[in-house]
Amino acid sequence: MNPKMIRSLKAFTRTVxxxxxxxxxxxxHMTVSAISQQLQRLEKDxxxxxxxxxxxxxxxxxxxxxxxxxxxxxxxxxxKNQEKWDQLSNQPxxxxxxxxxxxxxxxxxxxPLKQLQQEFANVRFQLHMTDDPIDLIKAGADLAIxxxxxxxxxxxxxxxxxxxxxxxxxxxxxxxxxxxxxFQDLPTDCFIGHRSNSSELALPPPKILLxxxxxxxxxxxxxxxxxxxxxxxxxxxxxxxxxxxxxxHWEGSPYSVHAVLPIKDNVPTKTERTVEVxxxxxxxx
Numbered sequence: 353m354n355p356k357m358i359r360s361l362k363a364f365t366r367t368v369x370x371x372x373x374x375x376x377x378x379x380x381h382m383t384v385s386a387i388s389q390q391l392q393r394l395e396k397d398x399x400x401x402x403x404x405x406x407x408x409x410x411x412x413x414x415x416x417x418x419x420x421x422x423x424x425x426x427x428x429x430x431x432k433n434q435e436k437w438d439q440l441s442n443q444p445x446x447x448x449x450x451x452x453x454x455x456x457x458x459x460x461x462x463x464p465l466k467q468l469q470q471e472f473a474n475v476r477f478q479l480h481m482t483d484d485p486i487d488l489i490k491a492g493a494d495l496a497i498x499x500x501x502x503x504x505x506x507x508x509x510x511x512x513x514x515x516x517x518x519x520x521x522x523x524x525x526x527x528x529x530x531x532x533x534x535f536q537d538l539p540t541d542c543f544i545g546h547r548s549n550s551s552e553l554a555l556p557p558p559k560i561l562l563x564x565x566x567x568x569x570x571x572x573x574x575x576x577x578x579x580x581x582x583x584x585x586x587x588x589x590x591x592x593x594x595x596x597x598x599x600x601h602w603e604g605s606p607y608s609v610h611a612v613l614p615i616k617d618n619v620p621t622k623t624e625r626t627v628e629v630x631x632x633x634x635x636x637x
Contacts, residue, residue, distance in 0.1 A: 358430055361423045363390040364402070368412060368420050369490050379492065394419075435620045444622040445474040451488070451496035454481045455566040455585055460637075464629045475622055483564045488614040494623045496612045497630070499565075500548040508616040510627050513634040514606035519598040520586060521578040528596050535599070542577030544568055554604065555580070582607045584637040609634060 363386075366376040373387045380387070395402050402416035412420060434446065452461060457479075465477060480491065488496055497512070519535075521528050527538055535554055545558025546568050559577060562568050569586060572579045573594060581595075589595040611627045613619060 358427070360390045360394055361427055363387050364394055365420065365423050365427065366492060367391065367410065368416075369492070371410065373410070431620070432618060435618065444472050444620070444625075446622075447476045447478055448495075448620075448622050448626060449478040449480065449491070449493045450626070451480045451482065451486055451491065451493045453483050453497060453499060453566075454564055455483075455569070455582075456497060457481045458566065458585065460584065460634075464626075464633045467629050467633075468626060471625065472622055488612065493614065494620070495626065498610050498612050500608055508613045510611040510613070510631075512609045512611055512627075512631045513637075514608050515634075515637070516583045517580040517604050517607050518583050518586070519578060519602060519604075520572055520581045520590070520595045521598055522573055522575040523593055523596050525575045525578070527578070532598055538578060538598075544571050544577045544579040546580070548607065554602070580604060584634075 359380075362380060363376060363382065366379060367373050367387060370376050370379070373391075374384050376382075377384045377387045382390075391402065398415075398419065400415040400419070401413050402419055404411045404413055461479070468475070468477065480486070480493070486493070486496070498509075521538075527542070530537060532538060535556070540556045541559050543556050543558050545555075545561045546565055547561065547563050548565075560571065562571075565582065565585065568579050569581055569589075571577065572581065573589065578598065586595055590597055611630060613623065613627075
């Protein structure tokens with residue numbers, strides 16, 4: 353399919369899915385004016401109105417709804433054709449969009465991305481860092497890195513690694529100077545919980561509960577309290593002496609890391625390779 357036509361179809365489908373020309377423009381690295389021109393060209397070429405327009409919102413016409421489904425089919429075919437071409441030419445191209453937890457931006461993705469950039473000279477990488485659940489299909493993502501139990505059965509998960517969760521406290525926290533042989537020896541009112549470990553049976557109810565592991569790490573470093581932290585994310589803080597590991601023989605529930613894909617079959621080579629590189633690197637940690 354003509355690359356210009358693919359660009360127009362993507363502009364249309366992402367405008368529909370995001371319900372915003374400006375959001376589509378931002379994601380596709382285009383101007384709002386360029387998006388508008390693409391949509392107008394599609395309407396002119398097909399001699400139909402695709403949107404009901406007013407000053408506040410866009411909504412699809414009946415013809416627009418039919419055309420949207422056709423666009424999805426055409427983009428799927430184009431993607432499969434591109435994948436076959438990539439396999440023949442051994443030169444994957446295009447973009448891969450990854451959604452990952454905020455804490456992974458602290459260095460956990462640096463080495464994998466270096467390796468993937470070297471392997472895929474013609475592939476661009478787009479990262480969306482968030483701890484909030486996001487609809488992969490609506491976001492147009494190729495894969496997401498997710499932590500803990502996976503509730504969405506419509507997605508396809510690849511297990512990457514299990515990391516140990518280790519109890520830590522700041523070296524300058526008053527409780528760090530005490531003899532601590534069990535969680536009962538720690539103050540009951542200073543446990544900082546993350547939603548992935550707040551139900552750990554050995555621990556008291558969290559005084560502070562967060563959905564962002566990077567913030568849990570920072571609060572622990574700032575002597576707000578103690579917390580269960582993923583070992584790879586805090587190993588350097590322990591080595592530097594800023595954090596102390598508590599109860600070194602304690603074993604809690606693992607920190608399970610998955611790569612989640614929006615499709616099960618015909619996964620593009622670049623996505624499969626990204627999952628492989630992430631898994632290999634995370635196991636090394």
